[in-house]
């Protein structure tokens with residue numbers, strides 16, 4: 001089939017799903033007003049693939065039937081293929097200004113990681129599981145599926161162990177498949193996705209076999225419901241809430257009640273070794289894609305800071321120039337890091353392809369080291385370092401700059417309705433216009449900044465940047481275990497040993 005249009009995507013959402021949002025059961029999300037902005041943004045995303053100019057940058061030919069499919073599924077084993085992929089990811093992420101973490105290419109990249117490790121990791125005991133994952137990746141690619149995902153166990157009482165968390169587990173197996181009950185979080189994009197992927201994250205230990213699982217199902221599967229947070233889109237104009245009304249992806253708890261998953265959609269069932277080694281083995285398409293998104297947002301937010309300085313007449317003020325200058329420097333670093341990530345993922349892809357057929361490859365060795373998600377100690381890990389440290393840190397930095405520069409201008413704004421009211425329109429022009437710009441233009445920039453850092457949408461963005469790839473302390477622990485620490489200590493020993 002190949003790439004879908006926006007209209008085909010919208011039609012696909014009319015599937016009778018069980019989505020609870022703000023206390024209401026919404027079966028048809030295409031008729032639920034607060035979700036219309038995000039559905040429109042995603043439909044535009046799908047339509048862009050049919051733009052003749054973009055199609056060559058966004059797609060490649062499916063090896064199955066030659067139809068154009070998103071190059072977020074491309075296995076990049078050469079610098080040329082990687083360059084094609086990076087160009088597509090960059091344009092796509094920047095079409096939503098880096099403000100949507102979960103356009104479908106995020107999960108497409110994730111499924112590509114999984115497909116690459118499927119034969120020798122998921123299929124290490126029973127090759128059928130590896131084949132299921134590859135077939136599912138092909139299905140998502142060739143049918144242009146929009147996926148949501150849940151990796152994390154629900155958090156009730158943090159003092160209790162995972163067995164008491166209520167996390168999804170296998171409750172029954174049959175010849176046809178598995179039955180699962182429990183919950184998972186945090187399913188971003190669930191309200192407007194086609195399918196749900198449930199994957200591995202925190203390692204499972206002996207005795208937790210029923211919790212070692214990975215599978216995928218359509219969102220509208222019997223026994224599955226989503227309890228979503230209320231939408232931040234409230235039907236305001238896009239002048240008043242330029243981001244909340246367009247890019248609120250939605251977040252949800254996924255609840256499974258004796259839900260049936262056919263075997264062909266099961267990738268891990270009770271196999272702790274496969275479960276625990278999945279994430280550390282990924283070549284890194286997910287990380288690269290997420291980092292390109294982080295870079296896109298940094299570029300956009302830097303531009304926003306600069307526009308703010310312009311409209312308040314402080315672009316020539318040294319303090320403002322210094323703040324913007326530092327952000328531009330951070331953008332240079334982001335470019336260098338994305339280049340390094342791309343090289344790393346290309347090398348790892350070649351490595352994983354070789355492992356797929358290497359009789360000497362021993363997954364048990366990896367399993368012993370696999371401490372947590374995203375990377376093993378000892379491997380080069382630029383993509384994860386960028387994802388877990390650089391992107392959240394620069395996001396915090398840029399948000400600070402926006403707040404420092406904006407100050408009261410972020411708060412004392414006017415609405416589109418104010419500008420349309422003849423009683424006050426002249427006052428607004430007289431007292432709120434900016435440096436060479438009308439009041440409306442100045443307020444528009446400030447409202448954008450406000451929505452980016454301080455509304456419900458902006459606040460969620462900030463939390464998202466810190467936690468979307470998991471607890472940052474876990475990443476610090478992972479890097480702590482790197483053997484590089486001993487190399488660095490040895491440098492100190494060398495100096496101390498000098499005469």
Ligand SMILES: Cc1cc2nc3c(=O)[nH]c(=O)nc-3n(C[C@H](O)[C@H](O)[C@H](O)COP(=O)(O)OP(=O)(O)OC[C@H]3O[C@@H](n4cnc5c(N)ncnc54)[C@H](O)[C@@H]3O)c2cc1C
Pocket residue numbers: 149150151152155185186187188189251460463464467468469470471472473474
């Ligand atoms: C907006 C948003 C969207 C997300 N989208 C998705 C998604 O689509 N799919 C998905 O699978 N996940 C998603 N996540 C990630 C995920 O759901 C979790 O938020 C993430 O893994 C962190 O877990 P947590 O929220 O329970 O925080 P915790 O792990 O509890 O961390 C909270 C704090 O407690 C500290 N802490 C944790 N354990 C300990 C300990 N033992 N001792 C001392 N301190 C500790 C942490 O360092 C941290 O500072 C998303 C997260 C956010 C915020």
